[in-house]
């Protein structure tokens with residue numbers, strides 16, 4: 001008995017936008033009804049595959065009476081399933097499902113109709129043929145990521161706003177200059193339709209999406225709008241246009257979420273992982289860095305003017321393994337091609353030991369040639385400020401962002417940017433992976449030298 005599965009037609013979209021329509025003939029599966037594989041959900045449209053498969057409908061109208069001595073009465077391991085077209089996109093899924101369920105013993109056979117592209121990962125292509133869509137390209141890290149991708153020869157499409165940067169200070173021309181080497185696409189990541197149209201207009205498909213989006217303010221609504229919604233828009237649009245890998249720049253602090261932006265990021269992370277669970281052909285890398293170098297230069301000017309270095313508590317409260325922006329960008333680009341970074345959440349810090357605020361202060365005084373001088377602020381002061389702000393928000397809801405900024409300040413004053421050891425519940429420098437070669441000390445030296453110049 002054989003049941004023919006009407007895998008009608010499919011459309012192949014090449015990376016450069018050509019499409020190939022081919023009929024799939026003779027996809028018969030011996031002795032099994034495909035619609036009995038419910039968790040595979042073949043009737044769900046393949047909305048996102050890189051090859052842009054057209055939605056496939058599987059007929060469920062054929063009812064086949066079970067004969068008295070049917071294979072269905074046998075032990076699943078004794079049921080031989082002959083799968084023709086096993087190398088095709090759907091055929092491949094069917095074989096995997098058969099094997100994973102350990103129910104049936106599939107015997108696969110290649111047909112002359114080999115559908116190459118699903119097997120050909122973008123990872124096997126030449127960088128210049130890999131189309132990478134970068135959102136958040138005008139941000140601090142996004143900009144380094146674009147530079148690194150361009151340097152490595154990828155075909156980079158950078159999505160940007162017409163006025164970008166802090167306080168929208170950059171014009172279109174500034175942005176084009178900043179993102180030199182990439183094709184800049186001016187669009188709006190917060191509007192799904194707009195982003196969809198912009199990417200459609202590119203005329204070619206996307207292999208990888210890299211998101212370096214982040215709320216510029218950290219305010220409550222803006223965090224959800226950018227760290228969740230806009231990032232999700234870039235996933236949806238990327239997938240609609242063939243993306244089979246998504247690299248998310250997240251943050252190590254989401255492992256202890258107390259702030260709105262952390263919840264927004266976590267919600268997106270969860271959806272990204274679910275997407276990969278539901279589609280074997282789709283993968284992700286979630287990068288959770290510790291502190292960036294640029295976040296640590298805040299007090300240099302004050303120290304130069306003879307002021308003390310301000311620390312909270314005893315100065316050992318919030319340790320981190322700072323990573324330079326070029327090293328982080330290099331790690332993010334590695335996530336596209338390195339198999340060991342696929343479908344993983346990747347906390348990442350820079351080289352060397354973990355540094356406390358006290359260590360960083362001492363380092364700065366040493367470079368400046370000054371005697372270390374610290375001003376210790378009790379962390380309880382921050383708690384007091386937060387309680388007052390929380391109280392005020394109840395009366396004036398419009399102050400929710402001010403209260404949130406207070407919480408952000410408290411968080412970064414007290415929490416380490418290191419991996420939280422699930423066994424001890426403590427932050428662990430040993431468990432925080434290191435990457436790259438740039439050290440904070442060299443960076444501080446460079447910044448101070450430039451100040452002097």
Ligand SMILES: NC(=O)c1ccc[n+]([C@@H]2O[C@H](COP(=O)([O-])OP(=O)(O)OC[C@H]3O[C@@H](n4cnc5c(N)ncnc54)[C@H](OP(=O)(O)O)[C@@H]3O)[C@@H](O)[C@H]2O)c1
Pocket residue numbers: 135136137138139140141142160161163164165166168188189190212213214215216226249250251252288289290291292293295
């Ligand atoms: N700072 C640290 O030490 C640290 C440590 C670990 C992780 N992280 C994480 O790293 C990520 C990136 O940080 P970053 O410093 O590179 O961020 P950033 O400089 O603030 O860049 C944010 C990016 O998002 C875009 N964006 C923000 N609001 C937008 C809007 N309404 N519409 C369109 N685009 C919008 C910005 O575009 P415009 O230029 O148009 O505004 C910019 O490209 C964040 O998720 C952060 O949590 C930071």
